[in-house]
Amino acid sequence: MAYALPLHQHGKSKVRLGRVWRDGNVHHMVEWNVNTMLESDMEHSFVKGENTGMTATDTQKNTVYVVAQRMSQKCTVEQYAIALAQHFVLTYPLVSKAKVYIEQKPWNRVQMGGLPHDHGYALAGAEVRTVYVTYDKAGKLDVTAGLKELSLLKTTQSGYEGFLRDEYTVLPEVNDRIMASTVTCTWKYTNQPACYDAAFAAAKSALLDAFLGPPKGGVYSPSVQYTLYNMAKNLLDRVPQAESVFLNMPNLHFIPVNPVGSKFNNDVYVATSEPHGNIEAVVTRRGMIPHAKL
Numbered sequence: 001m002a003y004a005l006p007l008h009q010h011g012k013s014k015v016r017l018g019r020v021w022r023d024g025n026v027h028h029m030v031e032w033n034v035n036t037m038l039e040s041d042m043e044h045s046f047v048k049g050e051n052t053g054m055t056a057t058d059t060q061k062n063t064v065y066v067v068a069q070r071m072s073q074k075c076t077v078e079q080y081a082i083a084l085a086q087h088f089v090l091t092y093p094l095v096s097k098a099k100v101y102i103e104q105k106p107w108n109r110v111q112m113g114g115l116p117h118d119h120g121y122a123l124a125g126a127e128v129r130t131v132y133v134t135y136d137k138a139g140k141l142d143v144t145a146g147l148k149e150l151s152l153l154k155t156t157q158s159g160y161e162g163f164l165r166d167e168y169t170v171l172p173e174v175n176d177r178i179m180a181s182t183v184t185c186t187w188k189y190t191n192q193p194a195c196y197d198a199a200f201a202a203a204k205s206a207l208l209d210a211f212l213g214p215p216k217g218g219v220y221s222p223s224v225q226y227t228l229y230n231m232a233k234n235l236l237d238r239v240p241q242a243e244s245v246f247l248n249m250p251n252l253h254f255i256p257v258n259p260v261g262s263k264f265n266n267d268v269y270v271a272t273s274e275p276h277g278n279i280e281a282v283v284t285r286r287g288m289i290p291h292a293k294l
C-alpha cells in the first residue's frame with residue numbers, strides 16, 4: 001500500500017500569558033491565550049519516527065514567553081502575533097509557515113470618578129447581578145442582592161508573606177504580585193433601600209474601591225483574606241440597609257516566568273485559572289445574623 005501525507009503541522013495550544021508593561025506607577029496589562037502551529041519539513045517525523053530538526057511544541061510554548069518579553073514597548077495583540085510568527089519562520093529553516101491565533105481577554109482599566117486607575121483592571125461586561133427573595137405567609141420578606149463573575153485584577157499592591165512554612169511549603173514570600181479574582185458577593189437587606197439600583201451601585205463601588213484602592217497609587221493587600229474582609233466592611237459602611245455580606249474570591253494565580261535565556265523582570269506571567277486559591281467569608285454588623293451564601 002502506498003501512502004501520502006498531504007497535510008501535517010504541529011503547534012502548542014492555549015499558552016496563557018500575562019504581560020505587564022510598567023511605566024512608572026502606571027501599568028499596562030494584557031492577558032493572551034496563544035496558539036501556535038508550524039508547517040515544516042517534518043515528513044520524516046510522521047513517516048519514519050525521526051525528529052531531527054523539529055521545533056518541539058515545548059520550544060514553541062517557551063518562545064511565546066520569550067517574544068512577549070522582547071516586546072519592550074506596550075504593543076497590540078496584532079503586533080505581538082506578527083513578531084511571534086516571524087520569529088518561527090526566520091529562526092528555523094525547516095519551518096515554511098507559522099500560524100498564530102490569539103484570544104485577548106477583555107481586561108479594561110478601571111475608571112474611578114472619571115480617573116483612570118494606575119494599575120486596576122476589570123473584565124468588560126462579564127458580571128451578573130443576582131437577587132434571592134423569600135416571602136412567607138406571615139408577611140416576612142427577605143431580599144438578598146448580589147453579583148457574581150465580577151473579575152478584578154491589579155498588577156501591583158499585593159503580597160503574601162508570613163505564612164506557615166514546613167516541608168510541604170515551597171511558595172516564596174512576595175511583597176509585589178498580581179492579584180486577580182472573580183468575585184461573588186451577596187448581601188442581605190434588613191431594611192429595604194428606597195432604590196435597589198442605587199444600593200447595588202453603592203455596593204459594587206464599595207467592593208471595587210476596597211479591592212483596588214484610590215486610582216493614584218492603589219492600596220496594599222497583604223492577602224486575599226484581608227482584602228475580602230475590607231471589601232465586605234466597605235459594603236456595610238456604604239449600604240446601611242445591608243446586615244450581612246457573603247464574599248467568595250478565588251485567588252487566580254499569575255505565575256512569574258523566567259523566559260528561556262532571560263529572567264523575570266516583573267513583566268511576563270503564566271496566566272492560570274486552575275488550580276486556584278478559594279477564599280470566602282461572611283461578615284455581618286455585630287449581632288446580626290449571617291445569611292446563607294446563595
Ligand SMILES: O=c1[nH]c(=O)c2[nH]c(=O)[nH]c2[nH]1
Pocket residue numbers: 159160171222223224225251277
Ligand atoms: O492571598 C493569599 N491567601 C492565601 O491563603 C494564599 N495561599 C497561597 O498559596 N497564596 C495565597 N495568597
